[in-house]
């Protein structure tokens with residue numbers, strides 16, 4: 001049992017150091033993810049505005065052509081009016097002319113609408129492009145920061161991962177599962193804690209003297225009745241917690 005306890009303490013030592021390395025990254029991973037999201041949203045918005053403007057330009061050109069056609073028709077009808085044989089023919093042509101004039105008015109109204117929307121889109125695009133440029137610079141800076149942290153800790157991280165594997169192999173499966181379960185359940189990732197000055201070092205609740213005695217005997221696993229962490233004699237803990245880390 002004492003070998004199991006030793007392996008557990010060593011494993012906890014490695015995991016505590018790994019947790020410290022993770023904390024060095026701070027909020028950087030989250031901040032980077034947030035920036036990437038914001039940038040993607042802005043890019044989508046920009047793309048939509050640009051597409052809308054291209055479509056508006058196509059429609060505007062078609063409307064210009066329509067206006068030209070209508071103007072030509074009006075000219076032709078007016079010419080024909082000079083050579084009509086009766087007022088019925090004249091009126092029929094007048095009606096055609098009115099229709100073409102209305103077509104021109106409608107087209108111009110629509111062109112104004114399109115122009116207005118295009119101008120608004122251009123403002124949005126300009127603003128978004130500026131914002132995007134800022135955000136991309138921020139993202140780049142954060143990524144460089146994170147890379148620096150990772151580069152600094154990469155070697156130690158790999159070493160510790162190896163040590164973790166070795167320690168895990170020495171712990172019997174039942175205890176390994178208990179260890180991982182307790183670790184997931186506690187806030188600071190410490191499943192194995194020493195008893196310091198008569199208290200659990202995980203939740204700081206007092207450990208009864210009888211239990212402290214059992215803990216010092218090292219022949220069974222003693223769980224803190226308040227937080228569920230595995231309790232270890234302080235001297236034993238201090239002796240072994242850094243075994244695998246020191247080996248580096």
Ligand SMILES: [Zn+2]
Pocket residue numbers: 200201202203204205224225226227228229
């Ligand atoms: Zn406790």
